[in-house]
Amino acid sequence: MKKSVGIIGANGYTGSELVRLLAFHPNVEIKLLYSRSKAGVKISDLYPDLEAVCDLVLTNEISQVDILFLCLPHKESRNWLNENPISDETLIIDLGNDFRLEGNFGNRNFIYGLPEIYFNEIKESKSIANPGCFATAIQLALLPLAKENLLKDVYTTGITGSTGAGQSLQPTTHFTWRNDNISAYKTLNHQHVDEILKQVNVLNNQEVELNFVPWRGDFARGIFTSSIIGCDLESETIYSLYKDFYKDSPFVKVSEKPIDMKQVVNTNFCVIQIEKQGNKIAIHSTIDNLLKGASGQAVQNMNIANGWEQNLGLNLKPVAF
Structure with missing residues (x-):
């Protein structure tokens, strides 16, 4: 029997991506698409x-379902749950940032939903805080080194597409501004930094900057993203660390060839490559911000929490051209 699914905030980018993924998932049936602003409108319109x-x-x-995805703007999930009591038996996966740093809410304790380090905890949980997009890409690039206590000062740059800013039109998402343009934002002050450091410092025995x-x-x-750190290990040793760390992670691929973003767009994969010059290494990582960085990872977490194969409903080919 298929499990019933509800999507709160189904009219946004991550909500609509969940519809696209879950409509073809063999073990679930979408029963509820919730929106305060677009009620009465067909999702395909x-x-x-x-x-x-x-x-x-x-x-x-609201109607009760087996699995509930919260695709609300950041800082709104906690308020929504306060206003709409949900059964303790319902699996809740929050795609916002309300529970990533502090997971306690009533009888629930939200587990941080990065499967590559918290698979066992996710498997036993009814409350999952889906990681942020930049946080996912950067953590996956750094975690194998953190496990070996090799991180101290990290310098990272990362570029993201316009869908990362959400559906609401803003001056910096307007086509005439974004086209043929590039800009830095939230320099040294991005909201995902605390999220990244909280998880990295679990593995690393010294504080990371x-x-x-x-x-x-x-x-x-x-x-x-590209992260630069000091490292005296040989390239072969570094690659062995990464391949061993991710040997049981079906959606992380470690490449010894140059990588590009089109290898992952429209997939739930993260691809990582390492380059070394002298005593410095650059770790490149690339993901689809709406899939491994949001909706795809949420489906992956749903699969784990239900004891299903991680890649169920997520066998997607990248858009190469």
């Missing part, structure tokens, strides 16, 4: 790409 995928109408009325400069790119989706 908002997203024509869903015309042949889902014919559900958005509603502002992360100096992160994010960039806005003139493309719709995807993230590419």
